[in-house]
Amino acid sequence: xxxxxxxxxxxxxxxxxxxxxxxxxxxxxxxxxxxxxxxxxxxxxxxxxxxxxxxxxxxxxxxxxxxxxxxxxxxxxxxxxxxxxxxxxxxxxxxxxxxxxxxxxxxxxxxxxxxxxxxxxxxxxxxxxxxxxxxxxxxxxxxxxxxxxxxxxxxxxxxxxxxxxxxxxxxxxxxxxxxxxxxxxxxxxxxxxxxxxxxxxxxxxxxxxxxxxxxxx
Amino acid sequence: xxxxxxxxxxxxxxxxxxxxxxxxxxxxxxxxxxxxxxxxxxxxxxxxxxxxxxxxxxxxxxxxxxxxxxxxxxxxxxxxxxxxxxxxxxxxxxxxxxxxxxxxxxxxxxxxxxxxxxxxxxxxxxxxxxxxxxxxxxxxxxxxxxxxxxxxxxxxxxxxxxxxxxxxxxxxxxxxxxxxxxxxxxxxxxxxxxxxxxxxxxxxxxxxxxxxxxxxxxxxxxxxxxxxxxxxxxxxxxxxxxxxxxxxxxxxxxxxxxxxxxxxxxxxxxxxxxxxxxxxxxxxxxxxxxxxxxxxxxxxxxxxxxxxxxxxxxxxxxxxxxxxxxxxxxxxxxxxxxxxxxxxxxxxxxxxxxxxxxxxxxxxxxxxxxxxxxxxxxxxxxxxxxxxxxxxxxxxxxxxxxxxxxxxxxxxxxxxxxxxxxxxxxxxxxxxxxxxxxxxxxxxxxxxxxxxxxxxxxxxxxxxx
Numbered sequence: 001x002x003x004x005x006x007x008x009x010x011x012x013x014x015x016x017x018x019x020x021x022x023x024x025x026x027x028x029x030x031x032x033x034x035x036x037x038x039x040x041x042x043x044x045x046x047x048x049x050x051x052x053x054x055x056x057x058x059x060x061x062x063x064x065x066x067x068x069x070x071x072x073x074x075x076x077x078x079x080x081x082x083x084x085x086x087x088x089x090x091x092x093x094x095x096x097x098x099x100x101x102x103x104x105x106x107x108x109x110x111x112x113x114x115x116x117x118x119x120x121x122x123x124x125x126x127x128x129x130x131x132x133x134x135x136x137x138x139x140x141x142x143x144x145x146x147x148x149x150x151x152x153x154x155x156x157x158x159x160x161x162x163x164x165x166x167x168x169x170x171x172x173x174x175x176x177x178x179x180x181x182x183x184x185x186x187x188x189x190x191x192x193x194x195x196x197x198x199x200x201x202x203x204x205x206x207x208x209x210x211x212x213x214x215x216x217x
Numbered sequence: 218x219x220x221x222x223x224x225x226x227x228x229x230x231x232x233x234x235x236x237x238x239x240x241x242x243x244x245x246x247x248x249x250x251x252x253x254x255x256x257x258x259x260x261x262x263x264x265x266x267x268x269x270x271x272x273x274x275x276x277x278x279x280x281x282x283x284x285x286x287x288x289x290x291x292x293x294x295x296x297x298x299x300x301x302x303x304x305x306x307x308x309x310x311x312x313x314x315x316x317x318x319x320x321x322x323x324x325x326x327x328x329x330x331x332x333x334x335x336x337x338x339x340x341x342x343x344x345x346x347x348x349x350x351x352x353x354x355x356x357x358x359x360x361x362x363x364x365x366x367x368x369x370x371x372x373x374x375x376x377x378x379x380x381x382x383x384x385x386x387x388x389x390x391x392x393x394x395x396x397x398x399x400x401x402x403x404x405x406x407x408x409x410x411x412x413x414x415x416x417x418x419x420x421x422x423x424x425x426x427x428x429x430x431x432x433x434x435x436x437x438x439x440x441x442x443x444x445x446x447x448x449x450x451x452x453x454x455x456x457x458x459x460x461x462x463x464x465x466x467x468x469x470x471x472x473x474x475x476x477x478x479x480x481x482x483x484x485x486x487x488x489x490x491x492x493x494x495x496x497x498x499x500x501x502x503x504x505x506x507x508x509x510x511x512x513x514x515x516x517x518x519x520x521x522x523x524x525x526x527x528x529x530x531x532x533x534x535x536x537x538x539x540x541x542x543x544x545x546x547x548x549x550x551x552x553x554x555x556x557x558x559x560x561x562x563x564x565x566x567x568x569x570x571x572x573x574x575x576x577x578x579x580x581x582x583x584x585x586x587x588x589x590x591x592x593x594x595x596x597x598x599x600x601x602x603x604x605x606x607x608x609x610x611x612x613x614x615x616x617x618x619x620x621x622x623x624x625x626x627x628x629x630x631x632x633x634x635x636x637x638x639x640x641x642x643x644x645x646x647x648x649x650x651x652x653x654x655x656x657x658x659x660x661x662x663x664x665x666x667x668x669x670x671x672x673x674x675x676x677x678x679x680x681x682x
Contacts, residue, residue, distance in 0.1 A: 021246055028245045033235035042238055050249050064586065066607045127234045134234070149227040150235075160570055160584060165486045165525065167403065167447040167459070170417065174445070 005069055012060040020057045027070055028053075031077045037146045038081040040135050048080045074151050075161045082143045133183035141176035148173055386605060386647045389636070392679040393653075394430050395670070398423040402669040404487070407662040408451025409470035414675060415446035415458060422446060422458055424473060425675060427663040434473040438466040448487035450495075455510065457495055459485055465497075467510065479513045491529035498524040498536065505536055505551060519556035521549060526571050528579065529553075530593050535579060537572050540564075548572065548579070550596050560596035564589060575616040575639060582614035582623045588637060605635050605644050613654070613668065617661030620645075624668070626654035634666065634678070648678065 004022055011019030028049060035045035056063070056073060063069070134142060140162070147158045159169035399416025402423075406413045411433075412425040420439030423432045438446050439460040448459045456468040463484045467477035483502035488495050495508035498521065505527065506518040523539035525546065534551040546569050550560035567583040572591075574580075578599075581589040586608060590600040604612075604623065613624040621637040630652045638645040648666075653676055659668045666678040 017250075020249070024246045024249055025244075029239060029241055029243050030232075032243060032245070033232060033239045036235050036239055037231060045239075046245060046248075050245055050252060053245070053249050054252060064607055127237060130230070131234050131237075134231075146231070150231040152228050160568075165448075165570070168486050170403070170447070171445075171484070 006065060009060065009063065009065045009069060012057055013063075013065070017057065020053060023056070023069060023073075024053055027073055030070075031074055034074055034146055034150055035077050035081040037134065037150055038078060038139075038143055039085055040131075044084060045081065048084055049077055052077050052080055071151075071153070071157075075147070075153070075157070078143060078147055078151065079161055082139060085139055129184065133180055136183055137176055137179055141172055141179060144169060144172045145176050145180075386635070386644055389646045389648045389681060391648050391650060393650075394677040394679065395672075396425055396430050396432065396675040396677065398425075398432060398669070398673060398675055399435065400673055402673060402675065403447055403658070404449050405658045405660045405667055405669065405675070406449045406451040406456070407660045407667070408456060409453050411451075411470070412660065412662055412667050412675065413449050413451050413456055414669065415449045416673075417445055417447060420446050420460060422449065422456070422468065423675075424470075425667075427665065427677075430677060436468055436473055436475065438468070438475060439464075448485075450488050450490045452490050452493075454493070455490070457488055457490065459488065465495075465508070477510075477513055486524075487526065489527050489529055496527050496529060496534055498527050505534065505556075507553070517556055519551060519558075521551075521558075525569075528572055528574050530574055530579070533559075533593065535572065537569060537581070546581075548581075548591065562591055562596050562598065564598065571614060573614060573616045573621065575619070575621060578639075580614070580616060580621050582612045582621075584608065584612065588614075588621065588623060600642070602637065602642070602644070605647065606633070613659040615659040615661045615666065618664075622648075622659065622661070622666055624650070624654060624659055626650070626668075648680075650678065 005026065008019040008022035008026075011022075013019075031049045031052070032042075032045050035048045036042055039045050039048070052073065056069075056076075063072075134145070137145065144158055144162060147153050147161055148155070153161070155169050155173070156166050158173070159166040162169055162172070398414055399419035399421050401416060401418040402414045403417040404415045410427070412427060414423045414425070415421075415438075416423060420437060422436045422438055424434040424436070425431065426433045438458045446458055446460050450457050451470070454470070456470055458466045458468065459481075460466050460478075463481055465477075465479040465481050465485065465488070466475055467479075468474065469476045481497075483499050483504070485497035485499050485506070488497040488508070490496075493510060495510060496505065497508055497515075498505045503520055503522050503524065504518050505521045505524060506515045508514070509516050521536050521538055524536050525539060526537040528535050532553070534553050536549045536551060537546055538549060540547045540563075546564050546567065548562040548564070549558045550562065551557065552559050564581065564583070567581070567585050567587065567589060569581045569583045569589075572579050572581045577593055579591040579593060581591065583589060586604055588602045588604065589598050590602070591597065592599045604625070606625065608625045613626055615622055619639045621639065622634050623637070624632070624634040626632050632650050632652060632654060634648040634650055635644055636646040636648065637643070653670045654668055659666060661667070664680050664682065666680065667675060668678070669675050
């Protein structure tokens with residue numbers, strides 16, 4: 001794949017549009033899914049990704065072929081998705097909860113953070129529940145979650161893509177996880193460690209829900 | 218049990234949710250190909266990853282010939298693009314081929330007749346016919362399979378060191394010391410003869426004595442239950458920490474005790490301290506503010522869009538901010554007395570998340586392959602120093618004693634810190650650091666570099682005397 005990718009980029013740099021086709025086929029699904037998780041709008045997500053591929057082709061002369069294309073491209077797609085939603089912000093009800101960020105930031109959170117939001121994310125009863133919860137996150141938090149967990153970027157890169165300091169990115173992720181915790185109906189009785197979460201996942205009965213329960217694809 | 222990390226499994230769960238509506242067999246290529254036919258690239262592409270201040274490194278513009286080749290490739294792709302208006306162009310091309318063929322046949326026939334007529338003179342039959350190559354050029358250029366990279370479409374030179382220096386840097390074999398601290402160390406600062414580190418999940422600050430490499434104090438800074446300690450800045454007389462992040466906490470380094478806790482609204486990001494004054498900024502509020510420790514209150518503020526980092530020099534506050542396009546940054550020079558922006562330094566497409574002060578210059582370790590030098594007097598980028606090798610992630614950087622260090626920390630076995638010597642304006646050494654570092658912060662103290670690993674520990678990298 002790496003060889004194919006480098007060859008594709010070389011071809012694009014030489015003016016061969018078929019190089020782009022290779023990259024499209026390699027990254028289109030992941031890119032559209034990332035954009036879709038942010039926009040919740042499939043046509044818009046597909047349009048964003050198409051435009052991003054074309055932009056990549058037009059500017060390929062300036063791309064360092066030694067760097068992996070995928071991570072950069074997927075980050076730019078996430079960024080484009082956020083910008084696109086920002087432009088539509090006034091008409092999208094799901095962003096109306098963004099103001100609630102202020103509550104969290106103002107220190108109104110309860111002293112005990114409750115069960116791990118990550119555990120709750122995994123324990124969402126259904127895909128639909130998780131989808132709805134994700135859609136109710138403020139845009140900036142949704143983007144942070146997608147960058148961190150769907151695209152698996154380290155926090156420093158999440159910060160870079162969001163254009164904020166690493167500390168701000170961490171805070172944003174923290175608030176995003178806590179909001180998901182509320183949206184998914186978490187209790188506040190105890191704090192769950194990451195190890196406990198993984199253990200619970202490993203022993204969960206997949207028949208009782210849609211949780212992965214340790215199944216590898 | 219799955220061997221995948223929790224983060225990976227979370228990612229898979231999100232992918233599973235998105236996959237309900239975005240199937241694996243999604244195929245965008247026909248639409249992309251069709252759109253490509255309908256649009257032309259700009260004459261000169263906008264900066265993307267590694268733009269340059271040096272015009273010699275700027276990419277050349279696309280030539281019409283390369284565009285024609287590209288278009289013909291698109292039209293002959295195996296995919297099925299949506300209908301495009303190409304019929305007339307195709308007929309014209311076929312007509313051109315017919316005309317060219319007729320001319321060739323005519324020429325060959327004429328030459329053959331001449332040769333036969335002169336046969337008796339030299340005994341040679343049908344002397345070699347000069348190839349009428351120019352006549353065929355148009356049809357050859359339109360053939361999709363004969364792609365020859367045009368000189369005008371060659372890739373721009375990327376940010377790499379001249380070959381005379383690449384790979385020839387002296388290697389400093391680091392002496393590493395590991396110092397365990399609290400959970401999830403996040404930011405380091407050097408001041409009051411110590412290294413200070415915030416332990417974000419513990420809500421504490423660890424103070425390390427460089428003479429003994431031991432934690433000599435652990436100071437709780439967060440309010441009960443919030444368990445966060447983020448940015449930290451240290452001077453000889455005060456250490457300030459953001460906790461919450463809606464609190465500014467002051468530690469007295471002479472006692473290692475918290476002496477002030479100040480609620481801040483909106484929250485602040487990494488502050489800087491200069492002459493006893495604290496400068497804070499906030500991405501959330503787009504504000505640069507001046508905090509007076511004597512009154513524990515903010516006494517001035519100015520609006521800065523999307524700030525990323527602040528530093529202070531004599532008579533000026535400098536704010537690195539996102540220029541709004543998500544791919545490049547600018548530096549704003551702010552008058553500390555009026556709050557007015559008195560100069561704007563364009564980084565010409567480079568993107569950065571941090572900047573440093575050393576000598577009469579500001580140093581910007583960009584994410585795009587080069588270290589930039591900005592003259593504080595002229596407020597202009599005066600030099601671009603390409604990194605010795607390509608960077609994989611956001612580089613960490615620090616400065617001290619006439620040197621700048623940039624760490625290409627990717628958590629890979631071949632990670633390296635490059636050392637730049639300000640006086641010679643050269644990269645002077647490379648320090649292999651293995652896969653210890655991923656993200657975080659880098660500081661210089663006592664001829665050593667300090668950062669943290671993923672194992673909740675501070676790593677001291679001792680430099681040679």
